[in-house]
Amino acid sequence: MNVVIINSTADGFVPMNAAERFNDTDAPNIWIPEESFLNISDAERRVGVVVYDSNEQFTLGLENATIISKVVRIEVPGHDIVNLTNRLIIQFPVNKTTDNATYSCQFYDEENNTWKNDGCITKPISDNVVNCSCNHMTAFAVLMIDIKDIDEQQWEIMSYISYIGCSLSAVFSAFSILSYIVNSNARKEVSTSIHVSLSAALFHLNISFMLSEWAATLNINEVCVFIAVTIHYSLLCCFTWMAIEALHLYLLLVRVFNIRIKHYMVKLSLIGWGVPALLVGCLLLVHSSRSVYGTKSITLSDTNQTNAFCWTTDGVILYTVNISYFILVFLFNSVILIVVSRLIFRLQKSDNRPRSKTTFKNASTVLGLMSLLGTTWGLAFFTSGYTNYLILYLFCIFNSTQGFYIFLWMCLTGRTKKQQEEKRTTTTDT
Incomplete structure (x- = not known):
């Protein structure tokens, strides 16, 4: 566990280079909106970021899909952060396995043990980097799903x-x-x-x-x-x-x-x-x-x-x-x-x-x-x-x-x- 103080940027986001913090080149870059800490006392303004070494515990609920990035959990301890106006931004390095890869930013619903894309927007930046923006905090990853040949x-x-x-x-x-x-x-x-x-x-x-x-x-x-x-x-x-x-x-x-x-x-x-x-x-x-x-x-x-x-x-x-x-x-x-x-x-x-x-x-x-x-x-x-x-x-x-x-x-x-x-x-x- 690393405890660090990070200042926010002018556009209202708190940046975190997880690759540098965790010494892991596959870890994502993260921008946490300041909105996440509204109505939270100064003493409780903490954010937890976990980058999992293994994705095995998240394989339940996968249907015709494969996890192709690190799974990262982002949470404000003691608070349920949902319906963000300024979305949480995560840039995932991904392991491209096929030319027909179809990326999908999703979160893990631990109550139902399934992956969902509710509240997340997927925007591939390149073949090896995917930008995910979500309006809540939980465990996230990029999935490669079966492509539908409909343009x-x-x-x-x-x-x-x-x-x-x-x-x-x-x-x-x-x-x-x-x-x-x-x-x-x-x-x-x-x-x-x-x-x-x-x-x-x-x-x-x-x-x-x-x-x-x-x-x-x-x-x-x-x-x-x-x-x-x-x-x-x-x-x-x-x-x-x-x-x-x-x-x-x-x-x-x-x-x-x-x-x-x-x-x-x-x-x-x-x-x-x-x-x-x-x-x-x-x-x-x-x-x-x-x-x-x-x-x-x-x-x-x-x-x-x-x-x-x-x-x-x-x-x-x-x-x-x-x-x-x-x-x-x-x-x-x-x-x-x-x-x-x-x-x-x-x-x-x-x-x-x-x-x-x-x-x-x-x-x-x-x-x-x-x-x-x-x-x-x-x-x-x-x-x-x-x-x-x-x-x-x-x-x-x-x-x-x-x-x-x-x-x-x-x-x-x-x-x-x-x-x-x-x-x-x-x-x-x-």
């Missing part, structure tokens, strides 16, 4: 597409819900009730998704956790209602089953809203002891900058719950779509109308069913392991506007039913 320009374009699509989807999902509320005849239709339930799930998903990046910038963990939980619950509800759409379609067209199940819609609602609530509720119980929801970052390949958003922070949860759940729904819905499509085109042979007209109508029906059953979400499988911008753009366009397509489907099917009723009425009068 800044492409990310910005896809973000605009997603936000525009989600806004459009949210507006038309709201229209679907409102029209259902004011139309008493629509409320009697089970199919329409299922469509509206899916629209409601999409509405919540779109709104919470658009708040995700904004919530991450607040650096308030509780807010980000709330948004992440809302997104996760809404997403699982969407998948569940898509599966219900497929089940109802099968009973309606394939089995030609006259649905007279007692409290049929109530039971479907318990499944559509209850199963996701049960899954998310179990994860929230886990979250109390292990961080499941919070700030997640994606690194842009051309700048090494990170974009933070609120989502599930545990990779195991992502694969065991989200992806596994969707795979089951996707396979079930795909089978139903194939069976229904074959039935539709088989009936075309017995139709006396011009073949080109019926083919176009049937193809449009199948495309509408693809949106209704969420099969376009399967585009995500084609981006696994690599970046395909064409697939990513199609994924953003189709899935962010799903609420709009469902609104069109409800309008078109409602119009078709009205025309059929008018035709039957005319035939009866004749």
